[in-house]
Amino acid sequence: xxxxxxxxxxxxxxxxxxxxxxxxxxxxxxxxxxxxxxxxxxxxxxxxxxxxxxxxxxxxxxxxxxxxxxxxxxxxxxxxxxxxxxxxxxxxxxxxxxxxxxxxxxxxxxxxxxxxxxxxxxxxxxxxxxxxxxxxxxxxxxxxxxxxxxxxxxxxxxxxxxxxxxxxxxxxxxxxxxxxxxxxxxxxxxxxxxxxxxxxxxxxxxxxxxxxxxxxxxxxxxxxxxxxxxxxxxxxxxxxxxxxxxxxxxxxxxxxxxxxxxxxxxxxxxxxxxxxxxxxxxxxxxxxxxxxxxxxxxxxxxxxxxxxxxxxxxxxxxxxxxxxxxxxxxxxxxxxxxxxxxxxxxxxxxxxxxxxxxxxxxxxxxxxxxxxxxxxxxxxxxxxxxxxxxxxxxxxxxxxxxxxxxxxxxxxxx
Amino acid sequence: xxxxxxxxxxxxxxxxxxxxxxxxxxxxxxxxxxxxxxxxxxxxxxxxxxxxxxxxxxxxxxxxxxxxxxxxxxxxxxxxxxxxxxxxxxxxxxxxxxxxxxxxxxxxxxxxxxxxxxxxxxxxxxxxxxxxxxxxxxxxxxxxxxxxxxxxxxxxxxxxxxxxxxxxxxxxxxxxxxxxxxxxxxxxxxxxxxxxxxxxxxxxxxxxxxxxxxxxxxxxxxxxxxx
Numbered sequence: 001x002x003x004x005x006x007x008x009x010x011x012x013x014x015x016x017x018x019x020x021x022x023x024x025x026x027x028x029x030x031x032x033x034x035x036x037x038x039x040x041x042x043x044x045x046x047x048x049x050x051x052x053x054x055x056x057x058x059x060x061x062x063x064x065x066x067x068x069x070x071x072x073x074x075x076x077x078x079x080x081x082x083x084x085x086x087x088x089x090x091x092x093x094x095x096x097x098x099x100x101x102x103x104x105x106x107x108x109x110x111x112x113x114x115x116x117x118x119x120x121x122x123x124x125x126x127x128x129x130x131x132x133x134x135x136x137x138x139x140x141x142x143x144x145x146x147x148x149x150x151x152x153x154x155x156x157x158x159x160x161x162x163x164x165x166x167x168x169x170x171x172x173x174x175x176x177x178x179x180x181x182x183x184x185x186x187x188x189x190x191x192x193x194x195x196x197x198x199x200x201x202x203x204x205x206x207x208x209x210x211x212x213x214x215x216x217x218x219x220x221x222x223x224x225x226x227x228x229x230x231x232x233x234x235x236x237x238x239x240x241x242x243x244x245x246x247x248x249x250x251x252x253x254x255x256x257x258x259x260x261x262x263x264x265x266x267x268x269x270x271x272x273x274x275x276x277x278x279x280x281x282x283x284x285x286x287x288x289x290x291x292x293x294x295x296x297x298x299x300x301x302x303x304x305x306x307x308x309x310x311x312x313x314x315x316x317x318x319x320x321x322x323x324x325x326x327x328x329x330x331x332x333x334x335x336x337x338x339x340x341x342x343x344x345x346x347x348x349x350x351x352x353x354x355x356x357x358x359x360x361x362x363x364x365x366x367x368x369x370x371x372x373x374x375x376x377x378x379x380x381x382x383x384x385x386x387x388x389x390x391x392x393x394x395x396x397x398x399x400x401x402x403x404x405x406x407x408x409x410x411x412x413x414x
Numbered sequence: 415x416x417x418x419x420x421x422x423x424x425x426x427x428x429x430x431x432x433x434x435x436x437x438x439x440x441x442x443x444x445x446x447x448x449x450x451x452x453x454x455x456x457x458x459x460x461x462x463x464x465x466x467x468x469x470x471x472x473x474x475x476x477x478x479x480x481x482x483x484x485x486x487x488x489x490x491x492x493x494x495x496x497x498x499x500x501x502x503x504x505x506x507x508x509x510x511x512x513x514x515x516x517x518x519x520x521x522x523x524x525x526x527x528x529x530x531x532x533x534x535x536x537x538x539x540x541x542x543x544x545x546x547x548x549x550x551x552x553x554x555x556x557x558x559x560x561x562x563x564x565x566x567x568x569x570x571x572x573x574x575x576x577x578x579x580x581x582x583x584x585x586x587x588x589x590x591x592x593x594x595x596x597x598x599x600x601x602x603x604x605x606x607x608x609x610x611x612x613x614x615x616x617x618x619x620x621x622x623x624x625x626x627x628x629x630x631x632x633x634x635x636x637x638x639x640x641x
Contacts, residue, residue, distance in 0.1 A: 015527060018544075019547045019548045022571065024543065025638045026574075026575040026576070027547050027551075027574055028612075029634060030574060030605060030609055031608075031609050031613060032630050032631055061595035062595060063594075
């Protein structure tokens with residue numbers, strides 16, 4: 001009476017006598033794992049409500065990301081206020097994280113923008129986990145906000161332009177975000193005004209570590225962190241040189257998503273190829289243009305268009321006419337061909353809203369050809385060599401034929 | 415093994431009886447695995463308990479020392495050896511009903527177990543580990559049901575086996591209408607409670623609290639080896 005089913009976790013066969021149909025070995029493993037590292041830390045985090053971390057009392061768990069848990073916390077001294085406190089999950093070198101944070105703290109203190117949540121404190125918990133304290137922002141990720149309020153394309157662009165301006169402000173103070181994505185761009189409502197607020201400025205840099213197979217993949221083989229908004233230069237393990245244009249790239253992906261409702265690369269497709277596949281895809285594969293991506297979505301496209309107060313055909317037409325050039329320019333693989341700054345990005349959005357000519361344009365045919373040659377230089381060289389070989393052969397044959405003909409003419413012609 | 419380990423203590427028989435009710439199935443499974451047919455196994459099990467409660471078997475195996483699991487198996491082996499053959503067994507213990515046990519269910523469970531090449535002893539240990547898990551699981555389920563949270567148990571029990579990731583927390587949270595953070599807390603509590611219950615269960619069957627870890631590790635090894 002053996003049942004051919006296997007435990008998804010330990011791959012042991014599952015018999016019908018298993019309690020609640022769960023794998024006995026896995027269940028006993030949980031019991032045996034009492035001192036497990038992740039488990040104790042998890043327990044400390046989850047059960048830690050009400051405890052003090054530094055000057056802050058944890059009140060409520062409000063979010064969870066790949067990197068850590070975010071709590072609503074209360075500060076008593078010197079002022080009583082509510083803050084967001086992010087505790088980084090185990091697995092990072094706390095000393096290094098805090099050292100990097102301290103190095104950037106001075107610059108972070110100079111950020112004053114109503115669309116930037118300040119990160120004003122950081123330290124390590126008693127368990128040695130790094131934490132960051134920032135302004136508490138109550139709001140939805142920008143993509144969710146726009147969909148829930150059914151913002152049309154103009155309204156989305158206006159909101160997004162403010163995000164670019166805030167990012168530019170930080171860039172001018174010498175701070176690069178490095179992890180811009182919808183969940184780090186929250187929209188709060190003040191009266192009847194929607195204000196995007198960017199969180200986590202300074203955090204990604206403190207957490208930055210060389211991108212390798214190991215940092216990307218957990219023991220369960222799942223990718224951690226956000227790959228969808230990562231620029232090619234950030235995905236390159238050999239590259240240490242990140243500048244404002246990496247943020248421009250990430251903003252380009254966010255705009256792509258705001259306009260089309262989907263990411264330029266499917267998350268599943270992106271993660272399917274392992275570390276090397278991800279890197280290659282981000283570095284080499286050109287995203288489909290938003291208009292094409294949208295029309296290829298099938299029935300899902302209708303809902304997306306409806307959330308933008310329009311229909312699929314009209315939205316695709318509008319994107320294809322020139323709007324899509326903007327996110328595509330921001331997302332170009334070579335950063336020299338992107339917008340040089342978030343301000344330039346914002347300006348181009350304003351150009352579109354004004355009906356003025358865009359600085360972005362469609363990729364030229366010459367550019368595509370050059371790119372094709374660069375990518376397939378070997379095959380192109382072989383084909384060219386073959387063609388020129390054939391041409392030379394043909395020319396030689398022709399020349400010989402002609403001279404032979406002349407010779408024959410000379411001999412028999414006269 | 416706490417109260418059951420002290421023959422003179424009050425409630426000794428009750429405690430022993432409770433333990434036997436929880437763990438008689440591995441004994442039955444062992445006998446079946448040794449080649450007894452279901453009637454023989456039934457008679458031996460009942461006869462064994464009858465003897466156990468008269469405390470005759472306890473002379474040779476002192477339950478205050480070592481694990482109840484080893485004790486029970488050793489006592490059963492002695493009992494079977496003493497009985498020599500089935501005829502004698504039925505004369506002595508056969509027909510006696512020391513405990514009201516559902517052998518129909520036992521036979522059904524036995525039929526569901528893996529039919530591989532485990533020795534009777536290994537099979538006994540595996541059944542024992544399963545019994546401990548089942549006891550704890552039943553208590554856990556009952557606790558959730560009592561608190562009106564049966565739906566949470568049903569939706570979250572899968573995470574007792576698989577480590578949940580961010581996405582699965584989100585799914586689970588959406589299904590029961592709570593936030594992802596709250597789902598995480600709920601899963602954590604469920605796992606912790608389950609762990610505590612299994613450990614309590616096992617604590618009843620060892621003579622010192624320090625042995626609980628040892629027994630847990632042993633049973634874990636049994637479960638991973640037997641599959």
